[in-house]
Amino acid sequence: MGGHHMASSGARLAWADVAKGISIILVVMMHSVLGTHEAMHGTGWLGPVVEFAKPFRIPAFFLLAGFFFAGMMQRSWGEVLERRVLHFVYFLVLWSFILLVVKGGFLTFGGPAAALKWAAMSLIEPSGSLWFIHALALFAVMARLTASIPALSVLVAAAILHLAAPETGWTLADEFASRFVFFIVGCRFAPMVADFAEDARSKTGMSLAMVLITALMTAIAVWPGYLGLSVSALTAGSIVSLILGLFGALSLVIVAVHLARFRFSSILSALGRKSLVIYLAFTIPMAATRMVLVKTGFITDIGLVSLIVTMVAIAGPVLMELVARRARVSFLFERPGWVRLKERRAVPRLQTA
Numbered sequence: 438m439g440g441h442h443m444a445s446s447g448a449r450l451a452w453a454d455v456a457k458g459i460s461i462i463l464v465v466m467m468h469s470v471l472g473t474h475e476a477m478h479g480t481g482w483l484g485p486v487v488e489f490a491k492p493f494r495i496p497a498f499f500l501l502a503g504f505f506f507a508g509m510m511q512r513s514w515g516e517v518l519e520r521r522v523l524h525f526v527y528f529l530v531l532w533s534f535i536l537l538v539v540k541g542g543f544l545t546f547g548g549p550a551a552a553l554k555w556a557a558m559s560l561i562e563p564s565g566s567l568w569f570i571h572a573l574a575l576f577a578v579m580a581r582l583t584a585s586i587p588a589l590s591v592l593v594a595a596a597i598l599h600l601a602a603p604e605t606g607w608t609l610a611d612e613f614a615s616r617f618v619f620f621i622v623g624c625r626f627a628p629m630v631a632d633f634a635e636d637a638r639s640k641t642g643m644s645l646a647m648v649l650i651t652a653l654m655t656a657i658a659v660w661p662g663y664l665g666l667s668v669s670a671l672t673a674g675s676i677v678s679l680i681l682g683l684f685g686a687l688s689l690v691i692v693a694v695h696l697a698r699f700r701f702s703s704i705l706s707a708l709g710r711k712s713l714v715i716y717l718a719f720t721i722p723m724a725a726t727r728m729v730l731v732k733t734g735f736i737t738d739i740g741l742v743s744l745i746v747t748m749v750a751i752a753g754p755v756l757m758e759l760v761a762r763r764a765r766v767s768f769l770f771e772r773p774g775w776v777r778l779k780e781r782r783a784v785p786r787l788q789t790a
Contacts (some may be wrong), residue, residue: 452634453504455702456693457709460498462751463490467603468566469747472723473739476731481739483747488659492678493685496559496619498569499576500686503623504630506577510584519778521577523541527776529570531769532717536567539721552604561609569716575613576620588625595621599679619682630690637691644691651688655681710752714770715754722753 470487474480509517534556563571583591595618603614623630637644658681696702710717726749730742763768 439626449717450631450634451697451702451706452690452693453501454706454709455697456497456689457501457712458705458707459689459693459696459709460494460501461708461712461715462747463494464498464569465715465750466490466747467494468720469723469727469750470743473727473731473743476727477739477742479518479739480744481741483740483743485660489655491659492681493653493689495616496682497571497686497689499616499619500623500630500683502573503580503620503625504574504627506580506620507624507627509577510581510624514581515778517577517581522574523776523778524772525570525574525653527772528713528717529563529567529574530556530559532570533564533567535769536564536720563608566716566720568612571609572612572616572711575609576617579613579615579617580620580624588621591625592618592621600676609665617681619686622683622686630687633687634690634694637694639786644694647684648688648691651684655685689739709756711758714758715751717770718754718757720751722757723747723750726750726753 462508466483467490470481470483471660474484506521537555560571598614599616599618603611603612608752693705694772696705701756725748727742727746730736730745736742736745758770761767
């Protein structure tokens, strides 16, 4: 089923990093724009862009995460826990602490016992935007647990969960129900996604037509006010959110495939490879830049402030990682050797062709 594309050269899958780059930009933009709107008591011209991306922004991110996880499905549980669970848990706890200290909440701890309790709680109910990191670990475990169940059965079950849209108030459970279906599409149908991308490259007209139709459907769902419609079709857990999420994510793949032909796409793919770094740290430069711009009041255009905040929030973490390496505190963005599961192999692993 087209599995050969998966193992093909890096250039062949350049689109995957470009798509991840676009996704991380959209996620950071959402936080930056909405925060700026709130701080400046108004809306700017980036608002409609953020609204437009709502149906597919996070579905695309998880579909791509699933696509990158596909290669791990045949690996041992030890490897999955090491590379996908421990990896994310380390960053989740570390950055929950960092963000709390930055926000000045450290004073509320009242001793080491309270701090430890808080750290344990952050694994159950992650703070702020870090639920994303949490979900990536959970999705990997659930995908691996269901590896022996036929892909279609898992997909149908995940789609039903999405449509049921339970609201338990527990972020992780709700996000799992809502988003796991997209991770499964990327993970269990990875060869088909790779083939789809390959077809998009050769059938330009057809693939761009799909993007246009999806864009039109999305616009009707998210911009009823602008388009003079009375009601929005996009509600959580609806069949509309499932279709727009899936088609939107696949349209983003098509766009990435075509952008990957241009030289400037190397910036997008670099951001895609740094998506975890950006996601962990973006709130710090974002909040700082927004505060400075709003307090000084030099720029009054809300859209322009939103754009500057977004750009600094994306570039900031990349710069922070560079500084962290130079300053010998690379553990901020790189998991140190002591946070590893010990390999229990008696025999050295042979190189496989």
